[in-house]
Amino acid sequence: MMTIIPLTAVDQHWRRLTSTSAPDESQHVLRLSIATELEVIAKMFEEANVSRRQAIKVRLREIAYPDQTSMCPPPNKLPTRGRPNEPKGSTRRIPCSWENVDAIVGSKQASNSLAPQGKGRKTRSAKRKSIPSKQSAPKKRSKRIASKSAQLPPQHPKGKVYSANYIHEVPEFLREYVIDIHNVEDGGNCGYRCIASLMGKGEQNWRQVREDMIKEVRLRQGVYHGMYGTDTHYQKVLQALHLAPNEFATEEKWLCxxxxxxxxxxxxxxxxxxxxxxxxxxxxxxxxxxxxxxxx
Structure with a gap:
């Protein structure tokens, strides 16, 4: 029994398909050419510097001579088999630091457990055990010194008194250069308050700092235009400096x-x-x- 499928039941994608004869591969191969690519490579080679020319030549040699390689053998033949010869001598390994400490602690416990002979004298073997080794004594002393220094509070520069005691927040290598520290009020204008305080104007004159910076930006408009790159960025910085008398300083108005x-x-x-x-x-x-x- 034969069923006829109507054309409307076939998807539109399959209706657009057409059948064409396959191209002759022999004619397609004859049309292939690398003349254009060779001209581009030759032009690139002429315009390149010495190192670039060397790199192009290496790549072309890899294509032209695939059976050759640019790898060179090592100047000295490396041993590939056998175990390397070890120097003659003692095979006893060097003890670890914790082993030296355990040996010291064990010798002290052994010397304390021995009973005294005569009038409180120790035996020669107990004396030998109680003497710490020369190798471990400096290590134990250095550990004790390090533990004491770790417990010391951070040192402040001598002879300096600051308005606010936050010198421990400053990196240690910069503390000697700190003249004074001011802790200003917050509220969105803390950056401008810091500048006003450090410039000797008093932090309450933070609005004067905003006005000074606006004058600076307008005075050297061309310089800051070139630094910011676009007029949009320049206007954004200028608007951040403007603050109305009763306006609250949001994040867009902060010193950034x-x-x-x-x-x-x-x-x-x-x-x-x-x-x-x-x-x-x-x-x-x-x-x-x-x-x-x-x-x-």
Whole structure:
């Protein structure tokens, strides 16, 4: 029994299929050519430097001479079989540190357990056991010194008194350079408060710092345009510096680095350094020399 399938029952994808005769492979092979590729390689070879030419030549030799290799044998033949000869001498291994400590502790316990002979005198064997070895004594002494130093509190620079006692938060190698520490109020303007306090203006004059930075950005608009790359980034930094009298400083209005680091350094002609758990950064003025701290 024969069933006729209507054309509408066939998917549209299969209706678009057509049958064509297969191309003659012999004619397709005759049309293949590498003339264009060879011209490009030759042009690349002429324009390349010495090292690049050497690399191109090596690749071409691998294609042209597949039965050859660029690998060279080692200058000296390496031994591949047999166990290496060990120097003659003692095969006794060197004891570990914990074995030396156990030997010292065991000798002391053995000497204490011996009964005294005569008028409280120890035997010669007990004396020999109670004498620690020369090799282990310095190690035990160094461990005792290290344990004592680990319990000491962090040392503060001598002769310095800070407005806020946070010197332990500063890395130890920088503590000798710290002149003073100020703990300012929060509320979204803490970054500007820090700058105002360290510049001797008082942290309550943080708004003056914002105005100074706005003047700096507008005065050297071309310099900061080139540093930020786009006008959108420049306007974003400028808007972050603006704050209305009764406006609350949200996160978009905070002092942010690295965008504002060079503004602070250039405005006040100082070296501006920031330290945090994520790392630190140093900013130098874009123009002019750095003023001495006594001038600030």
């Amino acid at each position: 680095v690295p965008d504002m680091g060079h503004i602070v350094a250039t405005m006040y002609q100082v070296v501006f350094v920031t330290l945090s758990n994520r790392g630190g950064a140093t900013y130098f003025p874009l123009t002019g020399p750095v003023l001495h701290p006594s001038v600030h």
